[in-house]
Amino acid sequence: xxxxxxxxxxKFLDTKGFLLYFSVCRVGTCxxxxxxxxxxxxxxxxxxxxxxxxxxxxxxxxxxxxxxEENLKSAWKKVGLDARAFELWTEWAKDEDAADDFADEIxxxxxxxxxxxxxxxxGNALLFFIDQEKAKKLAKEWSKELLINTPxxxxxxxxxxxxxEYLNNKEEFPESISALFKVMGENKxxxxxxxxxxxxxxxxxxxxxxxxxxxxxxxKKIYISSVAKAKLDAADKATSKLLQDFAEVLQIKxxxxxxEKFEELGQxxxxxxxxxxxxxxxxxxxxxxxxxxxxxxxxxxxxxxNATKKSVGDLLEVIxxxxxxxxxxxNFAYNGIWLPIRPIIIGGDDITFVCxxxxxxxxxxxFMEKFAEKEVKKGNERIPLSSCAxxxxxxxxxxxxRGYELAEELCKNAKKESRKEENSSWLDFHLxxxxxxxxxxxxxxxxxxxxxxxxxxxxxRVVGKINDHRNFSECIxxxxxxxxxxxxxxxxxxxxxxxxxxxxxxxxxxxxxxHTSARIFIQEMNYRDRTLPEIEGHPECKDTGWLCENKxxxxxxxxxxxxxxxxxxxxxxxxxxxxxx
Numbered sequence: 001x002x003x004x005x006x007x008x009x010x011k012f013l014d015t016k017g018f019l020l021y022f023s024v025c026r027v028g029t030c031x032x033x034x035x036x037x038x039x040x041x042x043x044x045x046x047x048x049x050x051x052x053x054x055x056x057x058x059x060x061x062x063x064x065x066x067x068x069e070e071n072l073k074s075a076w077k078k079v080g081l082d083a084r085a086f087e088l089w090t091e092w093a094k095d096e097d098a099a100d101d102f103a104d105e106i107x108x109x110x111x112x113x114x115x116x117x118x119x120x121x122x123g124n125a126l127l128f129f130i131d132q133e134k135a136k137k138l139a140k141e142w143s144k145e146l147l148i149n150t151p152x153x154x155x156x157x158x159x160x161x162x163x164x165e166y167l168n169n170k171e172e173f174p175e176s177i178s179a180l181f182k183v184m185g186e187n188k189x190x191x192x193x194x195x196x197x198x199x200x201x202x203x204x205x206x207x208x209x210x211x212x213x214x215x216x217x218x219x220k221k222i223y224i225s226s227v228a229k230a231k232l233d234a235a236d237k238a239t240s241k242l243l244q245d246f247a248e249v250l251q252i253k254x255x256x257x258x259x260e261k262f263e264e265l266g267q268x269x270x271x272x273x274x275x276x277x278x279x280x281x282x283x284x285x286x287x288x289x290x291x292x293x294x295x296x297x298x299x300x301x302x303x304x305x306n307a308t309k310k311s312v313g314d315l316l317e318v319i320x321x322x323x324x325x326x327x328x329x330x331n332f333a334y335n336g337i338w339l340p341i342r343p344i345i346i347g348g349d350d351i352t353f354v355c356x357x358x359x360x361x362x363x364x365x366x367f368m369e370k371f372a373e374k375e376v377k378k379g380n381e382r383i384p385l386s387s388c389a390x391x392x393x394x395x396x397x398x399x400x401x402r403g404y405e406l407a408e409e410l411c412k413n414a415k416k417e418s419r420k421e422e423n424s425s426w427l428d429f430h431l432x433x434x435x436x437x438x439x440x441x442x443x444x445x446x447x448x449x450x451x452x453x454x455x456x457x458x459x460x461r462v463v464g465k466i467n468d469h470r471n472f473s474e475c476i477x478x479x480x481x482x483x484x485x486x487x488x489x490x491x492x493x494x495x496x497x498x499x500x501x502x503x504x505x506x507x508x509x510x511x512x513x514x515h516t517s518a519r520i521f522i523q524e525m526n527y528r529d530r531t532l533p534e535i536e537g538h539p540e541c542k543d544t545g546w547l548c549e550n551k552x553x554x555x556x557x558x559x560x561x562x563x564x565x566x567x568x569x570x571x572x573x574x575x576x577x578x579x580x581x
Contacts, residue, residue: 032164034108035135038180039142040124041067042154042188049404051208051231054262054342054354057400059231061345062238063150068125071149075141079134081115089117096306100377103298106167118167118294121301121348122284126177128167135159143193151196152209152227158183170292196227235260242343249313249320256320259338262396266332266340266356272396273431273566275360278407279367279389281308281349282418282425287378296379303376305348307385312346314370315363327570332356349387352404357393358566361429364389365462365472368425372463384423386463388414391429393566398435406430409440414459417470424464427472431562450512452546453553460559469535469547469556478533478560479569497530508561511545518545518555532557 041064048060069090076086085107092102108116108128115134118126129135139157146153160180166172199205199212206213206225213223217232224232239258243250250256259265265274284304291297319339322328332340340359345352355363368387375382390410394403414426430436436443448456460472468474484498499507503525510521522532522545535541535556546553 032109033161034164035129035132036118036160036162036176036180037127037129037135037139038124038158038160038184039068039072039127039139040156040184041146042156042192044123044153045404045408046401047152048345049352049401051228052262052397052400053208054344055235055260056208056228056231058238058242058342058344059233059235062234062241063230064153064345067146067150067153068120071145072120072125072142075138075145076115078141079137081134081138085113085115086117089120093120093302093305100295100299103295103302106164106294108167109164119298119301121305122288123347126180128164132159132161147195149230151225151230154192154195156184156187158187167294173293174289174291196225245309246313246316249316251320255337256339257337259342262354262400264338265342265354265396266334266338267396268333271357273357273393274396275355275357275363276352276392276394276400276403276407277355277360277364277389278352278404278411279350279364279371279387280411280415281371282386282388282415282423284349287376287383291378299377299379301348304385307371307374307376308346308349308351310374311367311371312343312351315367316341318366319363322571328568331358331568352407357431358568360391360393361427361563361566362568362571364391364427368427368462372423372425386418386423386425388418388425388459389427389462390414391427393429393431395432395434398432403432406432406436406440410459413440417459417461421461421464421466424466425462426459427462428459429563431566448558451514452511452518453555455511455555455558457549457554457556457559468537469541471536474536475556475560475563476567476569476572478535478557479564479567480572481531481533482560482564483569485569499525499530503530504561504564508558511555511558515544515546515553519543533560 044064048057048064051057051060073083073086073090077083088102092098106116107113108130114130115138116128118128120126127135127138129138136159139159143155143157146155158180160176160183162176163172166176197212197214199210204213204223205211206223206228208228209225211225211227213225215224215226215229216222217224217229239260242258262274267274281304288297288300291300316339319341323334323339334340341353341355341363343351343353351367353363368389371385371387374385376385388411390407390413392403392407392410394406410428410430414428417426418424430440430443438446444456448454457470460475461470462472464471482499482504507521507525510517522543525531532542532545535547538547541547541556545557546555548554
């Protein structure tokens with residue numbers, strides 16, 4: 001058990017004069033003392049998504065990804081540690097077929113080992129040292145590397161004195177890690193380091209970041225901030241790494257590549273929307289907290305990262321197979337080179353990408369289904385995966401960070417439903433015809449509440465065991481019904497007529513007006529042999545337009561009518577079948 005927890009604060013100046021800050025906490029009296037170092041960076045989302053230039057976004061993502069690879073490796077060598085000890089971790093982590101023997105062995109227990117990588121993943125790195133002074137030197141050197149190579153990132157560090165025997169102790173290890181993260185949280189609230197040059201009245205302002213413009217952009221012939229310069233310089237490396245990571249899927253010698261600008265995603269003249277898609281694994285924090293030893297964390301971290309990467313590869317494979325199909329490429333302006341997707345972040349259990357507006361929900365659905373097919377290792381057991389997605393469909397010129405924030409909020413809203421149902425995957429989306437402001441609940445209160453009740457049924461279940469009106473497949477079936485489609489082909493029989501656009505528009509209007517107006521309109525359409533789609537578990541809905549859920553009236557049809565505008569329904573080659581676990 002942890003006893004007599006104390007902490008000492010350390011401050012020092014690096015060679016550029018920036019103040020760095022971390023804490024050392026001591027845990028009782030240890031029989032075999034080692035020092036655990038936890039490294040983390042704050043405000044990553046703002047750093048990556050804060051620009052309206054796609055090149056800066058994925059360049060920033062590359063810098064964040066490499067803060068624990070290139071920068072940490074460089075710091076590791078500069079403090080005199082064996083580079084091979086660091087490389088052993090990276091080689092094992094990247095080799096999908098590597099045996100678990102590496103994860104099971106704790107090398108810091110050997111007398112000749114002075115430092116070891118515990119794990120790297122989830123936005124932080126855990127390291128172990130025999131010598132406290134060397135641990136502090138590593139913290140200082142890594143911070144310096146970030147200041148020089150990735151200006152704008154704010155490092156936070158915690159150092160904990162612990163017993164080496166705790167690393168494989170199912171009772172002590174979880175508590176020692178919790179204590180370390182607690183110190184990290186305290187450090188974040190105590191001090192935020194200055195990692196960019198301050199802007200004064202006599203300095204020029206960077207028109208990209210609003211920071212001091214101290215670097216010259218040779219392409220644009222203007223001065224920009226060091227933050228923007230670092231991101232732009234990393235952009236080509238990011239693309240090269242992406243092509244290399246998915247070379248097998250992309251057939252690297254072929255013609256395909258990834259867009260470098262938002263305008264290259266394939267928007268058409270009459271539709272300038274893009275989809276900002278954020279997908280996050282469910283309950284990953286709990287899964288890691290349930291790990292009782294260091295080897296368990298290592299195995300889980302690696303298997304989750306591999307599952308995410310494989311699912312991205314599966315999605316890219318589907319895109320490449322369909323890209324020459326007219327039913328697919330009619331949804332974007334295809335120039336024969338750019339794929340209609342640009343991954344920005346491919347993290348441990350989350351991914352963020354942009355694509356044409358009409359393909360965002362479709363791509364998210366494919367990724368989530370592929371992700372749910374995989375399992376990860378936690379100890380000696382294999383556990384299923386699930387995820388939730390938020391898709392913000394905005395104008396290309398709309399502030400990108402605001403769009404990302406909405407996608408993240410949509411994802412969180414979907415997670416509320418996933419917590420009610422084990423191993424289920426959900427998605428939520430929002431189509432913005434213009435600008436928007438406020439939180440998601442405010443947007444929906446203002447735009448999706450009618451006289452009769454709620455116009456918005458979403459989020460929808462993409463993967464799960466339950467078959468009801470909340471299944472995304474039910475929404476797709478409804479869209480096909482409105483379009484007069486059977487499978488992927490339009491029906492000619494009179495009993496399955498598609499609804500004309502004028503009546504679709506009129507239905508949207510009457511749903512906002514109340515029960516009576518909706519019922520009269522539905523009866524009128526029934527006389528014309530045009531019915532509403534049947535709703536699973538609610539046979540009355542096709543006659544009234546509404547169903548009762550949790551003592552609230554809600555219509556499932558408004559979502560269908562809105563999704564009709566942005567979903568490539570012709571790509572659904574057959575009746576959508578739910579994925580059952």
